[in-house]
Amino acid sequence: xxxxxxxxxxxxxxxxLDDVNVTLEAGQVVALIGPNGSGKTTFIRSxxxxxxxxxxxxxxxxxxILKAWKYRENIGYMPQLAxxxxxxxxxxxxxxxxxxxxxxxxxxxxxELIELFDLKKIYQKxxxxxxxxxxxxxxxxxxxxxxxxxxxxxxxxxGLDPVSAEILKNKITKEQSKQKLVLITSHILSDIEEVxxxxxxxxxxxxxxxxxxxxxxxxxxxxxLNKAIVKIMQQEIK
Amino acid sequence: xSRIIKYVMFDILRNRFVIGYCLFIMLITxxxxxxxxxxxxxxxSLLNIVLLVVxxxxxxxxxxxxxxxxxxxxxxxxxxxxxxxxxxSEYFGVSCSLSFAFAIGMGVPLIFLNQxxxxxxxxxxxxxxxxxFVSIALLGAVNSKDKAxxxxxxLLLWFFFTAIYDGLVLLIMFSxxxxxxxxxxxxxxxxxxxxxxxxAILLQMDTAVLMGYTGAVFSEFFNSWEGLIFASGLLLLWAxxxxxxxxxxxxxxxx
Numbered sequence: 001x002x003x004x005x006x007x008x009x010x011x012x013x014x015x016x017l018d019d020v021n022v023t024l025e026a027g028q029v030v031a032l033i034g035p036n037g038s039g040k041t042t043f044i045r046s047x048x049x050x051x052x053x054x055x056x057x058x059x060x061x062x063x064x065i066l067k068a069w070k071y072r073e074n075i076g077y078m079p080q081l082a083x084x085x086x087x088x089x090x091x092x093x094x095x096x097x098x099x100x101x102x103x104x105x106x107x108x109x110x111x112e113l114i115e116l117f118d119l120k121k122i123y124q125k126x127x128x129x130x131x132x133x134x135x136x137x138x139x140x141x142x143x144x145x146x147x148x149x150x151x152x153x154x155x156x157x158x159g160l161d162p163v164s165a166e167i168l169k170n171k172i173t174k175e176q177s178k179q180k181l182v183l184i185t186s187h188i189l190s191d192i193e194e195v196x197x198x199x200x201x202x203x204x205x206x207x208x209x210x211x212x213x214x215x216x217x218x219x220x221x222x223x224x225l226n227k228a229i230v231k232i233m234q235q236e237i238k
Numbered sequence: 239x240s241r242i243i244k245y246v247m248f249d250i251l252r253n254r255f256v257i258g259y260c261l262f263i264m265l266i267t268x269x270x271x272x273x274x275x276x277x278x279x280x281x282x283s284l285l286n287i288v289l290l291v292v293x294x295x296x297x298x299x300x301x302x303x304x305x306x307x308x309x310x311x312x313x314x315x316x317x318x319x320x321x322x323x324x325x326x327s328e329y330f331g332v333s334c335s336l337s338f339a340f341a342i343g344m345g346v347p348l349i350f351l352n353q354x355x356x357x358x359x360x361x362x363x364x365x366x367x368x369x370x371f372v373s374i375a376l377l378g379a380v381n382s383k384d385k386a387x388x389x390x391x392x393l394l395l396w397f398f399f400t401a402i403y404d405g406l407v408l409l410i411m412f413s414x415x416x417x418x419x420x421x422x423x424x425x426x427x428x429x430x431x432x433x434x435x436x437x438a439i440l441l442q443m444d445t446a447v448l449m450g451y452t453g454a455v456f457s458e459f460f461n462s463w464e465g466l467i468f469a470s471g472l473l474l475l476w477a478x479x480x481x482x483x484x485x486x487x488x489x490x491x492x493x
Contacts, residue, residue, distance in 0.1 A: 011492075045492075048315070048316050049315070049321075050312075050315050050316070050492070050493045051492045051493070052490055052492055069318060069320045069321070070318055072316065072318040072319075073317075075316070077316040079312075079316075083308075083309035083312055083313065084309060084310075084313060085249060085307070085309055085310040085313070086309070087249065087252050087253075088249075096245055097313075097317070099241060100242065100317055100319065101317060101318065102241075
C-alpha cells in the first residue's frame with residue numbers, strides 16, 4: 001500500500017533518514033520503534049509531505065506522493081502533540097475539518113470515537129482551554145473521523161488515561177480488521193504487543209528490519225516482545 | 239481556497255484587533271478632517287497615515303498572524319489541501335481583512351467630509367500598500383522559524399522603505415545635484431512602494447508646484463496615463479512578486 005524507496009533526509013549535517021526502504025501492506029498494524037532521535041517522526045512526516053526528503057520516493061498505491069496532495073484524503077494523522085487553533089471551539093473544529101474535506105462522502109464519517117470519548121460534553125469548550133490528554137482525545141477522534149485507509153499515529157497513547165488508551169487500542173484493532181494500514185510509533189512495548197502485527201525498527205536513520213511479531217519472537221527465542229526487542233537492541237550495540 | 243480564506247478571516251475577526259484598527263483610522267480621519275481647515279493640509283496629514291501607519295500595521299499584524307496560525311497550518315498540512323492554497327489563503331485572508339478595515343475606517347469620513355479625486359487616490363493607495371506590505375511581511379516570516387527574528391525582519395523592512403530608502407535617495411540627490419538626475423531619481427522612486435504611492439498622491443494636489451523642477455518632471459510623468467499605469471503596475475508587482483517568492487519557499491519548506 002505504501003512503499004518507500006531510498007529515502008534520504010538530513011537536517012543540516014545531521015542525517016535523520018539514511019536510505020530507508022520499506023513496503024507496508026493493507027491489513028498490517030506496523031509499530032515503528034527505535035531510540036529517541038532515530039528518525040521515526042521524520043519518516044512519518046515525510047509520508048505526509050510535511051518534511052521534504054532530499055532523495056528517494058514514496059509511493060501510495062503505486063503513485064508518487066512527494067509532490068502530490070490529494071492522496072492525503074486517504075490518510076488520518078494523529079501527531080505526537082495535538083495542536084489546534086486556540087480560539088476555536090471543539091465543535092467548530094470538527095465542523096471546519098468536515099467542511100475542508102467536503103469531497104469525502106458524508107456517509108463515510110466515523111464518529112465512534114466521539115461517542116466513546118464522550119466528546120459531545122466538551123463541544124462548546126475552546127481548544128485552548130483543554131488539557132493535554134483531552135486534546136489527544138480530540139485529535140484521535142479527528143484522525144478516525146473520515147474513515148481513512150491509512151492511519152498514522154505518532155505516540156497515540158501518551159497522555160491518555162488507561163481507559164481512553166484501551167478504547168483507542170480497541171479501535172485500532174477494529175480498523176485493522178477492515179483491511180486498513182495502521183502505522184504507529186510508541187515507546188510502550190506492551191501497547192505495541194497488544195495491537196501491532198509487525199515491527200519496523202529504525203536506528204540512527206537506518207532501517208534495520210520489518211518483521212512480524214511472531215517471527216521476531218521465534219528468532220530471538222523469547223516469549224515477550226519486550227525481551228525480544230531488548231535482545232535485538234543489545235545486539236545492535238555490539 | 240475560498241473555504242480556507244473564510245476560516246482565516248473568521249479567526250481574524252475574533253481577534254477584534256482589526257475592528258480596533260478600523261475604529262482607530264476612522265477616529266483619526268474624522269479628527270484630522272475636522273480640525274484642520276484647508277482640505278489640502280488635512281489631506282497631507284492623511285497621506286502620512288496612509289504611508290506610515292498602514293504599512294506598519296500590515297507588516298506587524300501579518301507577521302504575528304502568520305506565526306499564530308502555525309498550528310492551523312500544521313493541521314491543514316495533514317489534510318488533502320495544497321500547500322500553496324494554505325499560504326495564499328493566509329495572504330488573502332489577512333490583506334483582505336486589513337484593507338477592508340482600512341477602507342471603511344478612512345472611507346466613511348472621506349465620503350462625508352472630503353469628496354474628490356484625491357480621496358479616491360488615498361483610499362486606493364492605502365489598500366494597495368496593505369497588500370504590498372502583507373506580502374513583504376509573509377516573505378520575512380516564512381524565512382525564519384523564530385518569531386522574534388521574523389518580526390524583527392519585517393519591522394526592519396518597513397523601516398527601510400519608510401526612512402532609510404528616502405535617506406539614500408536624498409544623499410544621492412545631494413551628491414549629484416550638479417547633474418540632471420531627475421530621470422534616475424524617478425527610477426529610484428519606482429523601486430520603493432511607499433515613495434511611489436506618495437508621489438502619485440502628491441501630484442494630485444496643488445502642493446506639487448512646490449516640488450520645483452523635479453516636481454515638473456514627475457508631474458509630467460505621473461499625470462499622463464502611461465505614468466499612472468506604470469506606477470500602478472509597479473505597485474501591483476510589489477504585491478505579487480514577494481508573494482510568489484513566499485509560495486515558492488513555503489512549498490519546499492520542512493514543517
